[in-house]
Amino acid sequence: MMHGTIRSVSCVWVVWVCLFFCSSVTMVGAAPICANAQGGCHVLSLANLFDRVIQHSARTHGISNNLHTEFEQYFMPSKNHIGRVSRNCHTSSILTPNGKDNAQRMAREELTEVILKLLVAWRDPLWHFHQSMAHHHDFNNFSSNKALEMSNMVHELHKGVEKVAEKMQVLGIISNTVSSLVSPEALLASDSSEWRPMRDYDLLYCFRRDSNKVQNYLKILKCRIIPEHGC
Amino acid sequence: WMNVTIASEGGMGIGDEKRQAPPEPHITECISRDQATFQCWWSPGNFHNLSSPGALRLFYINSLASEWKECPKYVHPNRECFFDNNHTSIWIPYCMQLRGQNNVTYYNEEDCFRVENIVRPDPPVSLNWTLLNISPSGLNYDVMVNWEAPPSADVKTGWMRIEYEIQYRAGNTTKWDALEMQRQTQQTIFGLHVGKEYEVHIRCRMRSFVRFGEFSDPIFIQVISSKGSTFPLTLVLVFGITGVLILVMLIVSSQQRRLMMILLPPVPAPKIKGIDPELLKKGKLDDLNFSSTGGGLGGPPTYATDFYQDELWVEFIEVDAEDAGTGEKEDNQGSDTQRLLDVPQPISHHMNIGFSNAVSFPDSDSGRASCYDPDVPDQDTLMATLLPGQPEDGEVKTSPAPERLLIRTQTAGPQTWFNTDFYAQVSNVMPTGGVVLSPGQQLRIQESTSGTEEEPQQGKEHKGSEDSEEEKEKEEQFQLLVVDPEGGRQAAESNTPQMFAPPSSPIPGEGYQTILPQPAETEPAATAEDGQSPYILPDSPQSQVFARVADYTVVQELNSQHSLLLNPPPRQSPPACRPQHPLKALPSMPVGYITPDLLGSLSP
Numbered sequence: 001m002m003h004g005t006i007r008s009v010s011c012v013w014v015v016w017v018c019l020f021f022c023s024s025v026t027m028v029g030a031a032p033i034c035a036n037a038q039g040g041c042h043v044l045s046l047a048n049l050f051d052r053v054i055q056h057s058a059r060t061h062g063i064s065n066n067l068h069t070e071f072e073q074y075f076m077p078s079k080n081h082i083g084r085v086s087r088n089c090h091t092s093s094i095l096t097p098n099g100k101d102n103a104q105r106m107a108r109e110e111l112t113e114v115i116l117k118l119l120v121a122w123r124d125p126l127w128h129f130h131q132s133m134a135h136h137h138d139f140n141n142f143s144s145n146k147a148l149e150m151s152n153m154v155h156e157l158h159k160g161v162e163k164v165a166e167k168m169q170v171l172g173i174i175s176n177t178v179s180s181l182v183s184p185e186a187l188l189a190s191d192s193s194e195w196r197p198m199r200d201y202d203l204l205y206c207f208r209r210d211s212n213k214v215q216n217y218l219k220i221l222k223c224r225i226i227p228e229h230g231c
Numbered sequence: 232w233m234n235v236t237i238a239s240e241g242g243m244g245i246g247d248e249k250r251q252a253p254p255e256p257h258i259t260e261c262i263s264r265d266q267a268t269f270q271c272w273w274s275p276g277n278f279h280n281l282s283s284p285g286a287l288r289l290f291y292i293n294s295l296a297s298e299w300k301e302c303p304k305y306v307h308p309n310r311e312c313f314f315d316n317n318h319t320s321i322w323i324p325y326c327m328q329l330r331g332q333n334n335v336t337y338y339n340e341e342d343c344f345r346v347e348n349i350v351r352p353d354p355p356v357s358l359n360w361t362l363l364n365i366s367p368s369g370l371n372y373d374v375m376v377n378w379e380a381p382p383s384a385d386v387k388t389g390w391m392r393i394e395y396e397i398q399y400r401a402g403n404t405t406k407w408d409a410l411e412m413q414r415q416t417q418q419t420i421f422g423l424h425v426g427k428e429y430e431v432h433i434r435c436r437m438r439s440f441v442r443f444g445e446f447s448d449p450i451f452i453q454v455i456s457s458k459g460s461t462f463p464l465t466l467v468l469v470f471g472i473t474g475v476l477i478l479v480m481l482i483v484s485s486q487q488r489r490l491m492m493i494l495l496p497p498v499p500a501p502k503i504k505g506i507d508p509e510l511l512k513k514g515k516l517d518d519l520n521f522s523s524t525g526g527g528l529g530g531p532p533t534y535a536t537d538f539y540q541d542e543l544w545v546e547f548i549e550v551d552a553e554d555a556g557t558g559e560k561e562d563n564q565g566s567d568t569q570r571l572l573d574v575p576q577p578i579s580h581h582m583n584i585g586f587s588n589a590v591s592f593p594d595s596d597s598g599r600a601s602c603y604d605p606d607v608p609d610q611d612t613l614m615a616t617l618l619p620g621q622p623e624d625g626e627v628k629t630s631p632a633p634e635r636l637l638i639r640t641q642t643a644g645p646q647t648w649f650n651t652d653f654y655a656q657v658s659n660v661m662p663t664g665g666v667v668l669s670p671g672q673q674l675r676i677q678e679s680t681s682g683t684e685e686e687p688q689q690g691k692e693h694k695g696s697e698d699s700e701e702e703k704e705k706e707e708q709f710q711l712l713v714v715d716p717e718g719g720r721q722a723a724e725s726n727t728p729q730m731f732a733p734p735s736s737p738i739p740g741e742g743y744q745t746i747l748p749q750p751a752e753t754e755p756a757a758t759a760e761d762g763q764s765p766y767i768l769p770d771s772p773q774s775q776v777f778a779r780v781a782d783y784t785v786v787q788e789l790n791s792q793h794s795l796l797l798n799p800p801p802r803q804s805p806p807a808c809r810p811q812h813p814l815k816a817l818p819s820m821p822v823g824y825i826t827p828d829l830l831g832s833l834s835p
Contacts (some may be wrong), residue, residue: 061438098320100267219389
């Protein structure tokens with residue numbers, strides 16, 4: 001009798017815990033952006049959204065940094081920096097502000113679009129990069145996992161930034177000119193065969209830069225729109 | 232800073248390894264403080280002729296430029312080139328080049344970088360601390376350290392994301408302790424010690440980058456204990472507790488016996504004073520540890536005696552070893568049985584009837600002196616010794632004394648052990664009151680119920696009249712308590728008054744053999760006078776019931792060699808009034824069992 005009581009109590013407790021956590025997870029994961037705070041959807045504040053994507057981008061940049069350093073150690077690349085200087089990453093066609101002043105002068109919509117373009121442009125190359133790493137047994141599993149993680153994170157980051165853009169549009173912070181569709185330039189960049197011959201090291205070199213750009217642009221955007229928290 | 236290299240993605244050396252200064256002119260370092268401008272320094276190397284300002288010129292190129300451009304701003308005293316906002320682009324690679332006269336180019340391929348990778352923020356400013364709290368002991372405290380981001384780093388617009396690292400050390404150490412990277416502009420340092428001086432400094436870097444900026448100027452933290460009583464207080468507490476503990480230990484150890492008695496009451500065991508019960512169990516009578524100490528024996532008994540002083544139920548059989556010297560003579564005189572049977576043995580025995588000194592009779596009769604009257608004839612003494620329930624004093628009273636003793640025995644709680652014999656059978660009791668040992672199978676238990684009953688009526692007085700004595704002796708049923716201290720009483724009580732009929736009435740009992748008194752009582756008496764054994768020979772006309780001599784002998788005393796003496800030597804000294812050792816004073820006490828006739832013949 002005692003066991004039965006205990007078992008039932010534990011079952012109830014487990015169910016309750018599951019419900020609690022599941023609800024939390026669902027709330028976090030699939031939080032729909034509601035037009036107005038009603039209808040039972042969990043409204044995340046814009047500041048909260050921004051913090052999440054900025055955190056995510058920082059993490060992406062960190063991983064790309066690590067991978068690049070590893071490559072540098074193991075695959076002493078040529079010192080042809082001049083050549084590297086002239087070489088373009090496949091995202092070079094995307095116009096990005098190269099300085100603080102330029103970035104601050106850029107309009108919010110433009111900045112948001114630039115971020116989205118960058119993220120879109122890197123989805124496929126990173127996926128292929130991971131594939132090539134997995135097949136090459138030169139790399140250990142750690143690096144291969146990092147590459148996969150990087151690819152996934154870029155994907156999620158893109159979705160997150162899209163949501164931020166939506167929210168901003170809803171709140172009227174930016175105009176509706178920001179298109180969620182992939183811009184032609186980005187498509188061009190991702191479809192071009194330029195990146196294919198790019199060696200892994202160069203890809204990492206480029207991505208490291210671009211992930212820093214994304215992180216920076218997001219932070220600038222956030223501090224321009226919501227300067228209260230953490231700026 | 233001349234040898235510090237910049238770890239860019241290939242520029243200025245790989246990683247942070249220090250590069251050997253090349254002999255030719257070279258770029259030593261390029262640093263950006265705010266990710267919007269940067270500076271580069273160069274060195275002429277061994278080309279001292281190029282050390283003059285203007286001898287070397289710095290050129291740069293980036294992906295935006297199509298050709299090499301010269302440094303926008305020279306700071307010649309420092310051999311520095313400063314790139315302002317307009318000339319600084321992030322996320323594009325720069326390459327540096329030195330050119331001397333005649334377009335001699337000194338170029339290192341590794342001097343390429345991206346500006347975001349060469350950022351080393353300035354140290355934070357406005358470093359200060361506040362006291363958070365002090366521990367209750369007054370020995371430790373926590374501190375909150377505050378600072379501000381370097382003004383050169385544009386954190387407000389989010390252009391630079393900075394994390395900070397605090398390091399601190401005690402004033403006299405050389406090793407710095409680093410705390411976790413902190414993104415806020417404050418941090419708590421826990422567990423600082425009062426009285427020590429601490430040095431704290433801080434540095435920062437770009438988040439998710441590796442290069443730290445310079446350390447800030449250190450600040451010093453020190454908290455002085457305001458109250459000087461903390462230290463003594465702790466000592467006082469420590470010593471106080473230690474002292475209390477020691478005191479408790481001392482008490483416990485000193486009262487150990489009492490505590491043991493309270494906590495672990497001893498299991499009653501055969502208590503023969505002076506004899507180790509363990510040896511008894513093993514049956515090694517020879518090894519019995521007899522000593523001549525105060526009527527008792529060395530070893531545990533003294534302990535036990537003292538212990539059980541108040542225990543009424545504890546009885547001790549005392550073996551008096553005082554006359555050990557005299558007893559030695561008797562050792563060689565035949566067997567114990569012989570001694571038992573042979574009356575005319577010139578022995579001057581003394582009764583060794585012991586009783587526990589610890590036995591305290593609840594003697595309500597205050598009339599009983601603690602010592603026997605010295606005038607008491609031996610007869611009474613003998614009787615006294617014969618009978619259980621000896622008073623604590625050694626002297627034997629007159630005939631009523633035995634009665635009194637008997638009474639005592641019955642009324643008194645403790646039961647004395649007749650230590651004259653471990654296992655003795657009383658075959659008969661003489662009219663005079665003597666107890667007769669017998670080797671027979673029957674137990675004759677004397678009872679003195681009548682006698683004892685009479686006694687109280689008589690007020691337990693000295694009865695000097697022989698008649699009364701004889702009467703009582705005849706009627707007396709001496710009750711011999713010959714059982715264990717525990718069982719003694721029961722035995723005494725359980726044994727229904729068995730009148731000791733005239734000697735020829737055997738009474739079944741505990742297997743004691745009794746010896747009828749013999750007609751040759753006078754002999755024993757005479758011998759008793761001479762100190763001979765008062766043993767009653769079994770071959771008396773009345774001994775039809777008794778077939779043989781008792782196999783049991785009476786242990787009278789111990790000699791100096793700790794041997795059991797069955798026929799102790801006679802006493803020399805008159806009975807002294809010694810409550811502890813009443814029997815020692817008995818002079819020439821006959822052994823064991825004497826008929827009343829013998830008693831009369833005995834003289835002190």
